Each structure stands twice: as structure tokens, then as C-alpha cells.
Amino acid sequence: MSISVEQLFVMSDVTGGTPALERLYHQHVGGMVRSLTVVVGDRETAADCVQEAFLRAHERWHLLERYEDPVGWIRHVALNLARDVHRRRRRGRVAHLRLVADSGRHGDRDVTAEPVDRLAVELAVLPPRQRAALALRYVEGLTVREIASALGISEGAVKFHLHAGRERLRPLVRREERA
Amino acid sequence: MAVAPDRDESPDPDDALFARAFDHLAGPVPDGRAGWADLRARVPATPSRRAPRVAVVVAAAVTVAFVGVVTRRASEHGGPLLQPPLSTATSTATARATVPVRSSSTASVAGPSATVPAAAPSTDPTWPTPVGDDRADVDPPPAPDGTSSDRARTTPSPRARGATPPAAPGTTAPAPEPSAPAGPDTTVTPAPTAPAAPAVGPQRLVVEGGTIVVALVDGRFGVPSVIADAGWSYEVRKAEADRIEVRFRNGDREASVRLSPRSDGTVLVERH
Numbered sequence: 001m002s003i004s005v006e007q008l009f010v011m012s013d014v015t016g017g018t019p020a021l022e023r024l025y026h027q028h029v030g031g032m033v034r035s036l037t038v039v040v041g042d043r044e045t046a047a048d049c050v051q052e053a054f055l056r057a058h059e060r061w062h063l064l065e066r067y068e069d070p071v072g073w074i075r076h077v078a079l080n081l082a083r084d085v086h087r088r089r090r091r092g093r094v095a096h097l098r099l100v101a102d103s104g105r106h107g108d109r110d111v112t113a114e115p116v117d118r119l120a121v122e123l124a125v126l127p128p129r130q131r132a133a134l135a136l137r138y139v140e141g142l143t144v145r146e147i148a149s150a151l152g153i154s155e156g157a158v159k160f161h162l163h164a165g166r167e168r169l170r171p172l173v174r175r176e177e178r179a
Numbered sequence: 180m181a182v183a184p185d186r187d188e189s190p191d192p193d194d195a196l197f198a199r200a201f202d203h204l205a206g207p208v209p210d211g212r213a214g215w216a217d218l219r220a221r222v223p224a225t226p227s228r229r230a231p232r233v234a235v236v237v238a239a240a241v242t243v244a245f246v247g248v249v250t251r252r253a254s255e256h257g258g259p260l261l262q263p264p265l266s267t268a269t270s271t272a273t274a275r276a277t278v279p280v281r282s283s284s285t286a287s288v289a290g291p292s293a294t295v296p297a298a299a300p301s302t303d304p305t306w307p308t309p310v311g312d313d314r315a316d317v318d319p320p321p322a323p324d325g326t327s328s329d330r331a332r333t334t335p336s337p338r339a340r341g342a343t344p345p346a347a348p349g350t351t352a353p354a355p356e357p358s359a360p361a362g363p364d365t366t367v368t369p370a371p372t373a374p375a376a377p378a379v380g381p382q383r384l385v386v387e388g389g390t391i392v393v394a395l396v397d398g399r400f401g402v403p404s405v406i407a408d409a410g411w412s413y414e415v416r417k418a419e420a421d422r423i424e425v426r427f428r429n430g431d432r433e434a435s436v437r438l439s440p441r442s443d444g445t446v447l448v449e450r451h
Contacts, residue, residue, distance in 0.1 A: 025218070026211045034205035043206055047214070054218055062233075119200050138201035144188050159188060166191060173196045 021061050021070075025054055028071055031140040032078055038135035040082045041124055049085065053078035072149040075136075079150060083128055119176065122169055130165035133158055238404075245403045249394055386450060387434040388427025389413055393446060400440045 029050055036046035057064055057074045064070040123131050132151060136142045144162075148155045191197070384391040389407040393400060402423050407413045416424040416435070427434045435451040 022215060025215050029211040029214055030208040033209050037206055038201055038204050047209065051214060051218060055221055058218065117204070119204060123204070134197070135201065135205075138194075138197045139205045162188070166193070166197065169197070169200075170193055173193060173200050176200065177196050 020065060021054070021058060024071055024074075028074070029054070032075060035132075035135040035139040036078060036082045038123065038139055039079070039128075039132050040086045041120060045085050046082065049078045049081040052081055069149060072146065075150040076152060079132055083132075086128065118172055119169065122172055126165055126168060127161075129153065129157075130161045130168070133161040134165045134169070137162060242403050245394070245401070384436070384438075384448065386427070386436050388429060388432075391425055391436060391438070393438060395440070395444070395446060400438070400446055402438070 032050045032053075033043070033047050036049055037043045040046050040049070053074045056077055057070065064073060067073060123134075126134075129151060133147055136147045136150060142150070144155050144158045147162075148158045151158065153161075382393045382395075384393050388411040389405060391402055392404045392406075394403055400423075402415070402418075402425070405413050405415065405425055407427060408429075411427050411429040413425060413427045416426050417437075422437060422439045424435065424437045426436075437447075437449040437451070439447045439449075441447050
């Protein structure tokens with residue numbers, strides 16, 4: 001009788017690799033959630049994306065543990081998930097943020113009690129890769145090489161996106177700093 | 180958060196300003212302990228996605244070896260290399276002697292080179308009705324003279340449905356048993372001259388949630404493989420000599436199939 005297929009699955013359900021993943025989880029989950037919060041503009045969604053990415057890593061850990069940079073893979077998956085979510089929500093969120101920003105500009109505080117954060121408004125309308133590159137650089141403190149690995153683009157492209165994003169946000173950041 | 184200088188990039192004069200602004204946007208550092216516990220709790224819910232590659236390879240090897248043994252035994256006894264699809268039997272007598280083969284009332288496909296006589300429908304109510312057209316899924320048996328019967332599968336002749344196929348000129352195909360006319364309500368008994376094949380290749384059993392391959396060899400039966408449909412997972416609940424139980428699950432939906440061999444050489448299929 002050849003019924004051992006399922007038994008093999010059960011027998012090979014090895015969880016010996018998870019301590020290493022658990023260590024990586026505790027080491028990186030905070031930074032990933034914070035940087036994805038900047039990318040998607042919503043902490044809960046960011047946490048969900050990171051959690052899903054680690055779940056996928058757990059399922060494939062027997063492969064990932066041989067990778068040179070498993071965290072890069074996890075971050076890449078989380079960013080892809082976040083990008084999909086952000087793509088679906090982008091229009092509504094930008095409209096909402098603009099409404100909030102305009103209400104603050106005209107002194108109309110009754111529109112919403114949410115504090116005006118112009119940086120969030122500007123970030124929401126940045127191209128996704130610029131936003132992700134800036135978040136990874138300034139929230140997680142990643143190098144250009146690490147950002148390139150996470151985004152799946154070249155280092156030159158990362159430098160371009162960082163530069164373009166900074167130039168877009170620089171006046172606002174300086175003004176906020178002076179205020 | 181202070182951003183460490185990157186050798187690959189020249190520092191920006193406003194790096195500190197950007198770091199402060201983004202740090203404010205990113206919010207506080209979350210607590211990862213609860214998250215890890217949640218992740219560990221979610222993992223057992225998807226056992227089928229966790230199968231390591233080694234297990235998959237070993238399982239495939241076991242399946243191939245099993246099929247190889249069955250095929251060799253079948254060829255040693257002059258039987259078909261592969262069991263015909265559920266709707267078709269190479270010989271009604273052979274089919275009845277080993278595994279019950281349920282046929283639709285329209286029976287087999289007969290092209291010009293068809294070597295397969297139409298099988299009468301099985302009267303066994305426990306054998307599940309095949310889903311869809313099995314002829315497209317299962318390879319037909321090779322013709323005894325070595326000619327391929329692909330044509331019978333790929334170019335079915337509409338006129339042959341429900342009719343006894345004519346013998347193809349120039350082939351060595353056996354003529355249909357005169358005592359076993361094809362018809363929707365005919366019960367076929369084995370012809371006394373037809374030898375019973377001791378081995379039968381795997382039979383596909385399509386049920387809700389997936390496909391179970393059942394093989395019956397020398398009175399012993401086994402399940403070489405189980406294939407869950409998209410979105411479904413499966414588990415083998417019992418794997419005993421006289422009973423195999425497979426359960427498919429898709430969220431709250433469950434479909435359980437119990438297979439047990441009977442003394443007459445057929446397999447009893449119970450669905451729950």
C-alpha cells in the first residue's frame with residue numbers, strides 16, 4: 001500500500017529552523033512595521049503586511065534559511081503587499097489627506113479633528129518607489145544596497161529615487177523644522 | 180532615528196531633518212512578542228503549504244515507484260498498461276473482476292481506430308459519478324497492436340456515443356463481446372472466456388475538494404496520491420489495510436471520503 005504521501009508530509013514538518021526566524025522577527029519586525037507605516041500611511045495595514053510576509057517566510061523557511069539575505073526577501077514581500085494595498089486605497093487616502101490639509105490651511109478646524117501632517121500628504125502623492133526608498137532610508141536606516149535588494153531595483157535607481165524624493169520634500173521638511 | 184552614513188551615497192545636508200520627520204511619521208516601535216505568537220498560531224492552519232521540498236520529492240518518488248510496480252505487473256499479465264478512464268473499460272469482464280468501472284450511459288468514444296468496446300453502466304451505486312468528461316483527463320489504453328488510440332480520445336466521433344463502436348478495419352482490436360451489448364440499463368456479466376486481470380492501474384476518483392487516485396492490485400488496495408483542488412487541503416484520516424479515509428477541507432467546508440475494499444474485488448466508496 002502506498003499511502004505514505006501524507007505521512008511523509010507530517011514527518012517532514014520540521015520546525016527546527018524557526019528559532020532563527022523568530023530571532024529575525026524580533027530583530028526586524030519593529031523597523032519593518034514603522035517603515036511600511038510611512039509607505040501605506042496606516043499602521044494597522046503595515047503590521048498586517050509584515051505579518052503576512054513573515055508567515056510566508058515561515059512556510060518557506062527551509063528554502064529561505066539558505067539565502068544570503070532572508071530579511072531582504074521578507075522585506076521585499078512585505079513591500080509588495082503594501083504596494084498592492086496602497087494602490088487600492090491611494091485615491092481615497094490622497095483625497096482625505098488633502099481635505100485635512102486644506103481645512104488646516106483655511107483655519108477651518110471643524111472639518112476634522114485629525115492633526116494636519118503635510119509630510120504625510122506629500123508622501124501619499126509621491127511615486128511608490130520614491131516613498132518606499134525614503135522610508136527604508138530614514139526609518140530603518142538601510143543602505144542603498146539594502147534598499148535596492150528590498151525593492152528589487154538597481155542601486156542607481158535607488159539613488160535616483162532618494163534624490164528625487166528628497167528634492168520634493170525638502171522645502172516642506174525645512175519649513176516644518178523652522179516652525 | 181539617526182541615519183548611519185552610507186558609503187554608497189554622498190550624505191545629504193538635510194539627512195537629520197528627514198530622519199526626524201520620518202521618525203515622527205513612523206510612530207512608536209511595536210511590540211513583536213504578541214505578533215510572533217499570533218504568527219505561530221496561524222501556521223498550523225495551512226499544513227499543505229508547509230510541505231518541504233524534500234518531502235514532495237520523496238512522495239513523488241514513492242508514487243512513481245508504485246505506479247511502476249503496477250505497470251510492470253500489468254504488462255506481465257498482458258493487461259493494459261494504464262487503466263482506461265472511468266467511463267471506458269478495455270474489457271467489461273476485466274473491469275468487473277477487479278475494480279468497478281462506472282460508465283455513463285453514452286459509454287465510450289469510438290473513433291475509426293477505437294479498440295475499446297463500450298462498457299455497460301455499472302450497477303454499483305457506491306461508485307461516484309465522474310465529474311466532467313474523464314476522457315479528456317485519463318489516457319486511454321494503448322491498442323494491442325501498438326497503435327495509439329489517441330484519436331479516440333481527441334477526436335471523438337459523435338455518432339459513436341451510445342453505440343457499440345465498429346471494429347476498425349485493419350486493426351487487431353478484439354470485437355465487442357456479443358453477450359455484452361452496450362446500453363444504458365444493461366448489466367454486464369463477465370464472459371466465461373475472458374481472463375480476470377490480477378492488476379489494475381490507478382483509478383481517478385473525482386470528489387468534491389479534489390481527486391483521489393485509487394489502485395487495486397491483487398486484492399490489495401492503496402491510494403498512490405491525493406490531489407486537492409485549488410483552495411482545498413486534504414488529510415488522510417485513516418490508512419489501514421481495510422479502510423482509507425481522506426478528508427478535504429476548504430475553510431468551513433468539509434468532504435470526507437471513505438474507501439474500503441470488498442470481498443468481490445470492488446472498492447466501496449462512501450462520501451460524507
